Amino acid sequence: MSVHLNSVRKLRVHWPISAETFSRIAAGNADAVQQDPGLAKLLKAVEQFPDLGDFGNYKHVFESGIGFEGFSCGEGATPTLGRVGEQTLSPTFVFTTYFDSALDDSVLERAMQELVAIHPWELPVIEVTGPLSVAGGLHRKTPSKAAS
Template sequence: MKIEMKSLRKLRVHWPIAVESFSRLAKGDADAFKDDSGLVALLQAVSESPALGDFGNYRHVFESGLGFEGFTCTEGANPTLGQVGQRTISPTLVFTTYFDAALDDAAVEGILQCIVDIHPWEVPVIELTGPISVSNTALPAVFESEAAS
């Protein structure tokens, strides 16, 4: 079977999570996604946007990683966490999903606005790439040959 590549754009959102959620996820407890209200809202937004995470027979595809965000709020900020003039370190889930690179600008703007609207930060960190090529085909012949080995 031939490898099929699809032109997609990557959407990555840095999402603050509670220390308890961070700890549970770090231990492999995927139920933390159901128990953290912020993550529930993020996953709900993805599931309500058919364009996000569409890989043919698989929908709402995403990847996540754990890390930390660091920042210092300056005068004029209205922080959800931290105080003006102090460095703050926040446990963070880095959420990545993809959408078709041909999606029109208005639809992309709508997706981004939805995420900004539900994000707990005053200034959320949201990354959006230009088109990239991503594999969109399973390789059964490869798996069969590995199984025969």
């Protein structure tokens, strides 16, 4: 059996969540993701870009994890959480999806603009990495051939 590797890039968004949402997700309550207003907004924004998480017969594919972000705000910051000069820990939902490495940069730029616009942090943590290789699955659009 051979494994086909696809060239992809990864989009990862760190999104603050409440302690209640964190607890519900940690307890295995998947509905907590849709019930959290911020996470629902994140998922809706990402769904506007069909190339993100397109695995052929599976659409809007993503992975998630929960954890904590830690930071100290410096002078001049306007933090949503915490205070200047103090160490702060924030419960965090980490959203990860993949997209074809050949995706036009303008599509990625629009997605990034949308995510930054809706993110509650003054300086959101949004990562784009790649190219990477993933085994199988990722949908690669092929040009249609004219009938002869």
